[in-house]
Amino acid sequence: DGGITQSPKYLFRKEGQNVTLSCEQNLNHDAMYWYRQDPGQGLRLIYYSQIVNDFQKGDIAEGYSVSREKKESFPLTVTSAQKNPTAFYLCASRGTGSWPQHFGDGTRLSIL
Amino acid sequence: GENVEQHPSTLSVQEGDSAVIKCTYSDSASNYFPWYKQELGKGPQLIIDIRSNVGEKKDQRIAVTLNKTAKHFSLHITETQPEDSAVYFCAPVSGEKLVFGTGTRLLVSP
Numbered sequence: 001d002g003g004i005t006q007s008p009k010y011l012f013r014k015e016g017q018n019v020t021l022s023c024e025q026n027l028n029h030d031a032m033y034w035y036r037q038d039p040g041q042g043l044r045l046i047y048y049s050q051i052v053n054d055f056q057k058g059d060i061a062e063g064y065s066v067s068r069e070k071k072e073s074f075p076l077t078v079t080s081a082q083k084n085p086t087a088f089y090l091c092a093s094r095g096t097g098s099w100p101q102h103f104g105d106g107t108r109l110s111i112l
Numbered sequence: 113g114e115n116v117e118q119h120p121s122t123l124s125v126q127e128g129d130s131a132v133i134k135c136t137y138s139d140s141a142s143n144y145f146p147w148y149k150q151e152l153g154k155g156p157q158l159i160i161d162i163r164s165n166v167g168e169k170k171d172q173r174i175a176v177t178l179n180k181t182a183k184h185f186s187l188h189i190t191e192t193q194p195e196d197s198a199v200y201f202c203a204p205v206s207g208e209k210l211v212f213g214t215g216t217r218l219l220v221s222p
Contacts, residue, residue: 035212043156043203099161099205101210106153
């Protein structure tokens with residue numbers, strides 16, 4: 001089945017550690033997105049990429065980094081510079097110049 | 113940047129009643145207006161969308177209406193069922209990005 005796979009579903013981080021969240025899609029979509037969702041709130045854009053080897057900062061990029069070496073993959077690293085990383089992280093993708101945008105089922109990150 | 117407001121923040125209805133959620137936006141260039149449903153612990157799922165060349169779209173019990181002059185669009189759910197209970201988000205497009213509202217928690221009581 002075509003879709004977006006995020007792993008792991010739950011992730012725990014110790015203070016001072018970097019962690020990487022995985023996002024893979026087999027929809028042949030060019031554009032991919034990372035969002036952060038805090039309890040009871042909407043989605044805020046962290047980073048997005050419209051093509052391989054290119055990406056742009058969203059509204060809350062500080063403390064995060066991404067790479068886009070393959071069309072299918074858009075991993076997000078939460079660095080130790082992100083002081084409040086506990087949140088639900090959602091990955092999304094869409095075809096170039098077309099909507100809608102589709103989402104994965106998220107990774108919940110918690111601090112130990 | 114785009115400013116999106118969504119109302120109400122919570123909505124409780126009896127099974128069989130109708131529910132309406134409204135979204136206002138500020139970017140006059142917006143031309144795509146989706147609604148997403150999010151269940152607990154899952155990613156948002158698109159339930160209906162509309163483009164700026166139409167004023168209304170319907171899919172069974174769900175409809176979306178758009179007023180581009182007033183810059184708002186609304187989600188209408190008729191004959192609500194308990195499985196409609198979830199959080200609903202509007203997300204009008206601004207440039208190459210969706211801008212999400214803060215969500216409406218819909219509770220449908222049997």
